[in-house]
Amino acid sequence: MPTERTSAGDPARTLQLLWRHSTPDRRRGPRRGLSVDAVVEAATAIADAEGLDSVTMRRVAQELGVVPMTLYTYVPGKAELLDLMLDAAYARMSRTDTTGQVWHRRVMAVAEENKALFERHPWAATVSTARPPLGPGLMAKYEHELSALDGLGLSDVEMDDCLTYLLTFVQACARTAADARAARHDSAMNDQQWWEVNAPLLARVLDENAYPRAVRVGAAAGAAHGSAYDPDHAYTFGLQRVLDAFTALIDEGRSADADAPARKRDAGADAS
Amino acid sequence: MPTERTSAGDPARTLQLLWRHSTPDRRRGPRRGLSVDAVVEAATAIADAEGLDSVTMRRVAQELGVVPMTLYTYVPGKAELLDLMLDAAYARMSRTDTTGQVWHRRVMAVAEENKALFERHPWAATVSTARPPLGPGLMAKYEHELSALDGLGLSDVEMDDCLTYLLTFVQACARTAADARAARHDSAMNDQQWWEVNAPLLARVLDENAYPRAVRVGAAAGAAHGSAYDPDHAYTFGLQRVLDAFTALIDEGRSADADAPARKRDAGADAS
C-alpha cells in the first residue's frame, strides 16, 4: 500500500475540473443525477470517517446510490477525484486575519490552520503533494500563508523555504498522528495496550546492558507522555523549535542588513 | 494506496523473528530450501530497485524460485516481512564515531546517516513507524543517535524530543524526494516537463491579480531551484533550521542553569 499522490491523472482534465471549466450547461442525453461536487463530497465524507483506504469507487458509488461505473461520467478516475477532494479541503480552510500581529503569532496561526485541516481530514496528511493540485483552493491557501511571512526581510525564495519547512513539519506531525490512529483502529489496541503486550516480550530478548541510553531515555519518554509517542507533545515541542529557527534566520538577515559588528538579538519576538 | 505500517502483525511472532529466537535447528520434515534472511534480502532488493509497490508475495517468491505460498513457512505474512526489512536496514546503517566533536557536528552526522539510509532504501522513508519494529537494528540505531545529544544539558525527555524532531524532518524530506521520484517514474515526466505541461493550462484559468504574492513567490522559487520543489535544497535549508533551533534550546537551558540575569548566547557552536 504505497502512498497516494496528487496530480497523478491527466493534467488538462484535472485542471479543467479543479477550476470547474467544464459546464456547457445544456447537453444532450439524460439529465445528470449527480454532480462533481456531490461525488467529491461523498468521497470526502467516507475518507473523514473511515480513512482513505475506504474510499473506493465502489464504495463512493454505493453511498450515492449508483453503480460504480456511473462515477466515471463525472470524474475521469480515482486519481483526479483525489485532487478534487484535496483542493476542496484547502478551499474550505479557515484563514484567520492576523494583519497587525507580530510575526510569530501569524506563523503560529498558519500552523494551527493546517493542524485543523489535518484534524478535520486526517487522510489529507497522508497524501503526497510533491505535485500539488493546482486548483483555487491551493492558490488561496498559498497566497494566505505567504502573507504571514511578508515584511520580515526575507527574500521571496526564503519565504517559500520557510513556508515549506513549516508545512512539512505540521504535515509530518499530522501524518504520524493519523498513522497512530490507523494502527489503533486496525489492531484494536491503543498504544498503551500495545506496549503492555510488547514490553514483557521485548524484555525477554533484549539485553539492557547493551543499550543503556536507549533503555533509560526510552523509559523516560514513555513515562513523560503516557505512551511511546505523543503526537500533541511532538507538535507543541516542534512548533516552538520552528519559531526559534525562524527567529534565528530573521535576526541573521537583520544583522547583515545593518552590518553591525556584533549580532543583534532583539527581533521583536521573544519566542520563549 | 494507504501508507505501509510497521508492527502490523502478531507482536510475539514478530519479536521472535526480529531477534531470531526461532531456530530449534534440528526439525523434522524436508530441509528448508531458503531462510528468513534470504526472503528479507530478496524483498529488500526488489523494494530498492522498484519501490515498495513491487514487493508482493508473488514477486518475492518468483525471485527466489518458489511458489508464493512457500514464503509463509518462513514469515507469518507480509506485515512481518516489512518489519524484518526495516529492522535489517537499520542494522546495516553506518554509524560514524563522532565522540569528541562539537554537538552540531554530531547531530549533522546523525542526519546524514539517516539521509543515506533513505537514499539507499527510498521505500523506508514511506513507511510509518508509529509503532516501530522493536528489533536489534532499531535499538542499535536509537542508542547510537542518542549519544549525539548527550552531555548538552538536555533532559532525557528533551533528548528524545530533539531526536524525534530531527528524524521527523529527515524522513519528511526523504519521503518527499521518494514521492517525487515515484511521480517522475509513473508519469514518465520529470518535474520540469510536468510544469511545462501545466503552466500554460494554469495560465488560462488563473487570474494573476487574485493571487499576487503566490504568483510572485512561486515564480521566484521555481526559478531558484530548477523546479517547483528541490528536495536537496529543502534538506540543506531545513537542516540549518534544525541546528538553529537546537542552539536556541540548549542556550535556554544553560542560561536557566546559570540563573544569569541576561541570556547568554555563546553555545560553543556558531551554527552559521
Add this chain to the structure above:
DNA sequence: TGCATCTCTGTACGACGTACACAATACAAC
C-alpha cells in the same frame, strides 16, 4: 518400520480500478 511433523504446492476467494459494450434518454435538425 511406522508415524508425527514439517516443507512446499495448487487452487480458490473476495477485494480493487476500470475497459468495454450496450440500453435508455433528451436535445437538435429537419
Add this chain to the structure above:
DNA sequence: GTTGTATTGTGTACGTCGTACAGAGATGCA
C-alpha cells in the same frame, strides 16, 4: 413529428493483490 446523435447510467469482465485451506512429499524419531 420524426430522426439522428450525444450523453448518462448499467452489467460484465480482466488482471492485480494477500492469504486460507487442503494435500503431497520428505525427513527424523519411536
